[in-house]
Amino acid sequence: MVERDTVVSYVLRAGVITSVTLILLGVLLIFARHGADGFSVLQLAAYHNTLDSKYIYLNHILSGIASLDGVYFITLGLWVLIFTPITVVVFSLATFIEQKNSLYIGLAAVVLFDLFFAMIVVPRIIG
Secondary structure (H helix, E strand, O other): OOOHHHHHHHHHHHHHHHHHHHHHHHHHHHHHOOEEOOEEHHHHHOOOOOOOHHHOOHHHHHHHHHOOOHHHHHHHHHHHHHHHHHHHHHHHHHHHHHHOOHHHHHHHHHHHHHHHHHHHHHHHHHO
16 A cells, blocks of 8 residues: 555646646746737737736636646646645545544644635636
8 A cells, every 4th residue: 555645746746837837838828929828929028918817717727728728738737736745635635534533634624625715706706
């Protein structure tokens, strides 16, 4: 049986490598195609850019990747990076449930709740 620490190490490593690969591929596509999502490279690099991440919707990621739009590769890479530690917390929670370790089940559940609260609720309160 594979140890929990080994699995966590592989998940973290795979998540970071996948994320970096997607982000670099997105940057290369932006330069190769001289822009992305209808903006030129100069427009994307401008400080007062009209491309705001709040306008990159999750349901557009797959179609953006299918059209080889670099912005969507970068977006997917960032989502992979965000969900990598969340995957580790879920895996740890499952392990603690299997071991019937009440204290760590509670702690992992609180951490998972906090992560999702910060991702879903807080932006709606602020924005």
